[in-house]
Amino acid sequence: MCGSGDQMTSILEQLLSVFWLRPETAVWRYLDIEAMKRFEFEGRSLDFGCGDGIFSFIRAGGRFTAEFDAFQKTERLDRFYQNVDVYDAYDEGYNPLVASASSYRIGVGFDHKANLLRKAAALNFYRETVEGDGNAPLPFDDNSFGSIFSNIVYWLDNPADVVSELRRILVPGGKICLMLPNETLPQYSFYNSLYGETENEQWKWLELLDRGRLSDNIKQSKSDEDWREIFSSAGLSVSHHSQHLPKVIIKAWDIGFRPMFPALMKMVAGVDPVKLPSVKAEWVGALRMFADPLAAIGKINDESSAFHCYILTK
Numbered sequence: 001m002c003g004s005g006d007q008m009t010s011i012l013e014q015l016l017s018v019f020w021l022r023p024e025t026a027v028w029r030y031l032d033i034e035a036m037k038r039f040e041f042e043g044r045s046l047d048f049g050c051g052d053g054i055f056s057f058i059r060a061g062g063r064f065t066a067e068f069d070a071f072q073k074t075e076r077l078d079r080f081y082q083n084v085d086v087y088d089a090y091d092e093g094y095n096p097l098v099a100s101a102s103s104y105r106i107g108v109g110f111d112h113k114a115n116l117l118r119k120a121a122a123l124n125f126y127r128e129t130v131e132g133d134g135n136a137p138l139p140f141d142d143n144s145f146g147s148i149f150s151n152i153v154y155w156l157d158n159p160a161d162v163v164s165e166l167r168r169i170l171v172p173g174g175k176i177c178l179m180l181p182n183e184t185l186p187q188y189s190f191y192n193s194l195y196g197e198t199e200n201e202q203w204k205w206l207e208l209l210d211r212g213r214l215s216d217n218i219k220q221s222k223s224d225e226d227w228r229e230i231f232s233s234a235g236l237s238v239s240h241h242s243q244h245l246p247k248v249i250i251k252a253w254d255i256g257f258r259p260m261f262p263a264l265m266k267m268v269a270g271v272d273p274v275k276l277p278s279v280k281a282e283w284v285g286a287l288r289m290f291a292d293p294l295a296a297i298g299k300i301n302d303e304s305s306a307f308h309c310y311i312l313t314k
């Protein structure tokens with residue numbers, strides 16, 4: 001996938017339409033797609049931790065109609081502030097409203113949540129979806145994939161074991177693209193810097209904003225040197241490394257529209273369906289005034305940026 005200026009603008013617009021109630025997610029995903037420019041799927045491919053598949057589908061050039069959004073099936077919004085995954089929901093009415101198919105398909109979408117995999121399967125983008133636990137030995141043969149993408153390795157208990165498993169299932173000469181947090185990431189979390197590090201009770205309420213993210217995954221943040229140690233122990237070499245997601249982007253994302261999300265969902269449900277498309281179009285237009293310059297600033301990176309993007313070879 002190349003990334004000409006026009007293509008990237010249309011990707012940002014698409015992401016803002018799909019994640020209109022969480023525009024911070026759209027900007028993050030856009031910068032992920034930029035960061036992965038050098039990675040192409042080859043041979044049998046695996047999206048390890050594919051979730052609902054929307055990210056990889058858009059990266060592959062797939063497009064949704066303006067009526068679609070990623071919030072079409074959510075559940076338990078009343079428990080949002082107790083760290084419940086409100087997207088882990090599915091019923092037969094789920095319809096991803098694909099406007100145009102992607103330019104390629106991915107062999108296998110793997111995840112541990114059945115509902116997310118049902119959403120992913122509805123895209124007709126994965127040849128196969130496989131449910132399984134990424135913390136356990138993977139249900140795939142040795143040397144069975146030509147290319148693997150994952151942005152979830154840091155959500156798992158032991159990244160070194162997972163990297164070793166990914167190497168096992170990769171063919172010699174195959175490629176793995178991983179997004180992994182840098183050691184700077186925790187410093188950019190309001191919860192961590194104002195409460196986690198100080199234990200000042202005045203900031204305890206930031207738990208409502210963090211929603212378990214820090215304890216779930218920021219703990220796996222590592223320097224380039226430490227990640228490389230894990231790769232070389234697993235028998236993988238680094239063919240490309242870059243960093244993305246600078247401090248300002250993570251700080252904007254850390255709050256974003258997150259605090260108001262359940263209330264926004266209820267408000268949208270109350271909008272007259274006839275008026276909704278024009279409300280959404282105006283909303284996305286307004287978002288672009290902020291998202292476009294923020295995404296441009298997000299392209300300015302250095303070694304303090306919060307994420308690493310690696311392409312590894314076996």
Ligand SMILES: C[S@@+](CC[C@H](N)C(=O)[O-])C[C@H]1O[C@@H](n2cnc3c(N)ncnc32)[C@H](O)[C@@H]1O
Pocket residue numbers: 048049050051052053054055056110111112113116132133134135151152155156
């Ligand atoms: C942040 S989401 C990323 C999803 C998708 N790759 C994307 O970019 O939208 C993290 C994903 O990791 C999956 N996940 C978390 N722990 C897992 C595990 N132990 N085994 C398999 N998948 C897991 C979640 O279900 C979720 O879909």
